[in-house]
Amino acid sequence: QSALTQPRSVSGSPGQSVTISCTGTSSDVGGYIYVSWYQQHPGKAPKLLIYEVIKRPSGVPDRFSGSKSGNTASLTISGLQAEDEADYYCFSYAGSYTLVFGGGTKLTVL
Amino acid sequence: EVQLVESGGGLVQPGGSLRLSCEASGFTFSSYWMSWVRQAPGKGLEWVANIKQGGIEKYYVDSVKGRFTISRDNARNSLYLQMNSLRAEDTAVYYCARWGVAWDLVYWGQGTLVTVSS
Numbered sequence: 001q002s003a004l005t006q007p008r009s010v011s012g013s014p015g016q017s018v019t020i021s022c023t024g025t026s027s028d029v030g031g032y033i034y035v036s037w038y039q040q041h042p043g044k045a046p047k048l049l050i051y052e053v054i055k056r057p058s059g060v061p062d063r064f065s066g067s068k069s070g071n072t073a074s075l076t077i078s079g080l081q082a083e084d085e086a087d088y089y090c091f092s093y094a095g096s097y098t099l100v101f102g103g104g105t106k107l108t109v110l
Numbered sequence: 111e112v113q114l115v116e117s118g119g120g121l122v123q124p125g126g127s128l129r130l131s132c133e134a135s136g137f138t139f140s141s142y143w144m145s146w147v148r149q150a151p152g153k154g155l156e157w158v159a160n161i162k163q164g165g166i167e168k169y170y171v172d173s174v175k176g177r178f179t180i181s182r183d184n185a186r187n188s189l190y191l192q193m194n195s196l197r198a199e200d201t202a203v204y205y206c207a208r209w210g211v212a213w214d215l216v217y218w219g220q221g222t223l224v225t226v227s228s
Contacts, residue, residue, distance in 0.1 A: 003154070034213035038155070045205060045221060046147075046155065051214035089155050093213040097160055097169040101147075104154035 004029060004090055004102035011108040017078040020105045022090030023071060028100055030071035034093035037066060037075045041086045049088075050075060077107070085109040112136040112217045114206045119222030126196050126226070132189040132206030132219055140184035143209035146191045148202035149221075158204070159191065174200075196226045 005023040012018040022029065022037075029035055035053045038046035048057055050066035053073060063078045073092070077084055090102035118130040130146070146158040159180040160169045168180050179192040189206055203221040210216035 003156075032213075036212075036214040038215070040155075045218040046215070047218075048210070048214055048216055051210060052212045055212075057210075057216065087154075091155075091157070091215070097167070098171070099145075099157045099160070099213065101155045101157060 002100070004092060004100055006088075006090060006102040006105045008103070009106045009108065011110055012077075012080045013110045014080050014082065016080050017076060018080060018107065020075045020077075020088050020090075020107070022073040022075070022092075022102045024073075024092055024100070025071055028092040028094040029068065029073050029090075031095065032093045033068075035066070035068060035073045036091045037064075037073075038089045038091065039084075039086045040089065046089065080109055082109050112208065114208065114217055114219035116204065116206050116219045116222040119204065119224045121225045121227065122196055123228050124197060124226055127192070127194045128196065128224060130191040130193070130204055130206075130222060130224070134187045134189065134206075134208070137208070137217075139182075139187040144180075144182060144189045145207045145209065145215060146180060146189075147205045147207055147215070147218075148200075148224075149205070150199070150202040153202075156202075160209075161189070193224070196224075198226050200224065201226045 037050040040046040053068045161180045177195045181190045205221045206219040207215040208217040
C-alpha cells in the first residue's frame with residue numbers, strides 16, 4: 001500500500017497546458033482501469049475530475065483529460081485558468097478491495 | 111442533492127477512542143459502497159477504509175487494521191468509523207465519501223477534524 005508517485009509541484013501560465021504524472025506498479029495503476037483524479041482547493045473537500053482513466057463526470061470541463069501508459073497515469077489540463085490552481089491527486093484500485101492515493105501535486109498558475 | 115455530513119471529531123489523548131459518524135441524504139444509501147478518507151494537516155489524502163452495501167465486507171489500509179472499524183446502518187442512512195488506540199499520526203481531517211461506478215469517489219463530505227494529542 002505505498003503511495004503512488006506524483007511530482008510535488010507543476011506550474012504553467014494561463015492558456016498553457018500542463019501534465020501531471022502518477023506512477024505506480026503493475027499491482028495498481030498498471031493492473032487496472034480504475035484510476036481517478038481529484039482536485040482539491042485549500043480548505044475544501046476533493047472533487048472528482050476523471051474516473052476510469054479517461055472518463056469525465058458531467059460538469060467537468062473537457063480541458064481536463066486523462067490517460068495511462070503502463071504503470072503511469074497522467075492528467076492533462078489544457079487552457080489553464082487561474083481557478084485551476086489547486087492540489088491534484090491520483091487514486092487507483094490496488095486489488096483485494098484496497099485503494100491508494102498519489103502523494104499529490106500542487107499546481108501553480110503563474 | 112447528495113449530502114454527506116460528518117460529525118464526531120475532536121481532541122483525544124493518545125491511546126483513546128473516538129467514533130465518527132456520517133449522515134447521508136439525497137441518494138439510496140444502501141445501494142453504494144462507502145469509504146473514509148483522511149488528510150493529515152498539510153499532507154496528502156489517504157484512503158482509510160471501505161464498506162460494501164450490506165455492511166459485511168470491510169477493507170482497511172494496513173496502518174489502521176485492528177484499531178479502526180468501519181460500519182454502517184442502512185436504516186439510518188449512516189456510516190461510522192470507530193477509532194481505538196489512537197496515535198498522534200492519526201491526527202487528520204476525516205472525510206466520508208460515496209463510491210461511483212468504477213472505484214471512484216464521487217461525493218465527499220466536508221470533513222471532521224480529529225486531533226490526537228496529550
